Amino acid sequence: xSEVTAIEHLIASQRRWSPKATGQFTALMHDLIxxxxxxxxxxxxxxxxxxxxATGSMNVQGEQVQKLDIFANNTLVYRMQSSGSVCAVGSEExxxxxxxxxxxxxxxxxIFFDPLDGSxxxxxxxxxxxxxxxxxxxxxxNYWELNSDALLRPGLEQVAAGYFLxxxxxxxxxxxxxxxxxxxxxxxxxxxxxxxxxxxIPRIGKYYSANHGYFNYWDEATxxxxxxxxxxxxxxxxxxxxxxxxxxxxxxxLLKGGVFFYPEDSKHxxxxxxxxxxxxxxxxxxxxxxxxxxxxxxxxxxxxxTAIHExxxxxxGSADDVDQVIDVYKQYGKx
Numbered sequence: 436x437s438e439v440t441a442i443e444h445l446i447a448s449q450r451r452w453s454p455k456a457t458g459q460f461t462a463l464m465h466d467l468i469x470x471x472x473x474x475x476x477x478x479x480x481x482x483x484x485x486x487x488x489a490t491g492s493m494n495v496q497g498e499q500v501q502k503l504d505i506f507a508n509n510t511l512v513y514r515m516q517s518s519g520s521v522c523a524v525g526s527e528e529x530x531x532x533x534x535x536x537x538x539x540x541x542x543x544x545x546i547f548f549d550p551l552d553g554s555x556x557x558x559x560x561x562x563x564x565x566x567x568x569x570x571x572x573x574x575x576x577n578y579w580e581l582n583s584d585a586l587l588r589p590g591l592e593q594v595a596a597g598y599f600l601x602x603x604x605x606x607x608x609x610x611x612x613x614x615x616x617x618x619x620x621x622x623x624x625x626x627x628x629x630x631x632x633x634x635x636i637p638r639i640g641k642y643y644s645a646n647h648g649y650f651n652y653w654d655e656a657t658x659x660x661x662x663x664x665x666x667x668x669x670x671x672x673x674x675x676x677x678x679x680x681x682x683x684x685x686x687x688x689l690l691k692g693g694v695f696f697y698p699e700d701s702k703h704x705x706x707x708x709x710x711x712x713x714x715x716x717x718x719x720x721x722x723x724x725x726x727x728x729x730x731x732x733x734x735x736x737x738x739x740x741t742a743i744h745e746x747x748x749x750x751x752g753s754a755d756d757v758d759q760v761i762d763v764y765k766q767y768g769k770x
Contacts, residue, residue: 441468441607441618441627452613459542460595463520463569467546468607468627470514471565471599474507474551475620478563478601503557504528507550507565521546522572523586525743527712532743534581544594545570545586549712552598553680562602564682567609568716569595583743590736596716598682608634608686610723615689631690636726640692640753642676644684652700656767657731660760661696681708685717685751689724694752694760698731706730706748710740714749727757732770 445464449456508528515524516533519540525532525547535541546569553563571594572581597609605620607627617631643664650658664673673693678684681697688695699706708714718728718735728735728751735749750760764770 439629441629444616444618444629445611448611448613452611459520460544460569463515463518463542463544463546464595466514466518466520467511467567470511471605471607472620472625473510474565475599475601475605477506478503478557501551501554501557504551504554507554511548511550511565515546518542520544523581525586525711526550527709527744532583532586543572545572547711547716549709552682552713553678556678556680561678561680562600562683562686563680564601564686565599566682566713566716567597568593568711568719586743587740589739590710590715590718593715593719593736596719598686598716598720600682600686602683606630606686608689608720610720612723615720615724634689634724636689636721636724636753637692638725638753638755640688640694640756641674642687642691642693643673643696643756644675644677644688644693644752645696646677646679647675649700649702652702653698654700654769656764656769657696657698657700659767660763663759663763664694664756681713681717685720688752689720689726692753692756694750694756696760697749699748703746706746708747708749710735710738710745710747711743714747714751717749717751721751725754726752727754728752729757729761731764 442465445461508526512524515521516535520542521544522541523532523534523545527549546567548565548567550565551563552566556563570588570592595609595611600606607618615634616629617634618627619630620627645661666672676687684695697708714735721728730748731750750757
């Protein structure tokens with residue numbers, strides 16, 4: 436395979452699909468990729484320097500903040516706000532979005548990110564990642580009218596989404612609405628090279644993924660839906676795989692197929708994952724790769740958020756496997 440870098444691939448795609456592109460989006464992706472390289476370096480050195488463990492504080496989500504969470508968030512916010520390509524930055528770690536002042540260099544794009552998904556697994560060496568979602572500000576929106584409410588847009592309006600995976604290798608997987616491609620960081624040259632072109636989720640996967648520790652907190656429909664994979668009638672049960680790092684579990688599902696469950700439960704009746712920072716970008720990728728993503732009732736990408744940190748259930752993966760869940764939900768009156 437020829438050694439095509441992520442930026443070269445993006446430029447070629449822009450020439451094909453967006454011939455009037457100004458280069459602003461490419462500049463944004465360049466700064467995002469640079470941020471990921473910096474984060475990847477520090478993740479790989481986490482055991483050698485004092486950036487492992489918790490800070491002792493809680494974030495806006497009520498979760499314990501890890502030292503690497505702070506580093507990743509600060510790195511991304513600094514690079515994005517100074518890129519000249521964005522007008523607003525939203526982070527899972529920040530209570531409110533950051534708006535680039537009108538008198539400073541800014542662009543048409545709005546970016547949301549989970550700076551370090553799976554960070555509670557840092558100390559044990561499990562794959563973690565950065566998830567991002569990009570929207571474009573409408574040309575007819577007055578800049579001084581931008582506020583948090585103006586950023587509450589459905590996932591269907593994303594112009595790009597993806598994630599960086601920090602594991603046995605560092606990968607970038609993203610889409611601009613024309614398929615999904617994966618790139619692996621070659622540390623010897625400092626570039627992400629195309630290694631997984633045109634990723635497609637198998638229609639039926641090898642595994643299902645669910646946290647069975649919450650089984651007794653699920654409603655009957657969800658219990659039966661999970662059992663349709665673990666205890667099917669008439670054919671062999673599906674093996675289960677669950678890492679506990681969303682980006683790692685989704686990456687496996689994207690490449691191998693299957694279905695990932697993170698439903699609502701009696702402890703979290705609205706779900707636990709963040710719609711704008713996690714569910715929307717992963718749903719965008721899933722659909723671009725031929726899969727599906729629902730909240731248990733409707734398509735994730737059709738949901739219009741009512742709050743920046745809104746939570747949602749998520750069932751995502753191979754099209755036929757998600758349809759199997761939908762069929763069970765219909766049988767039990769959940770849909």
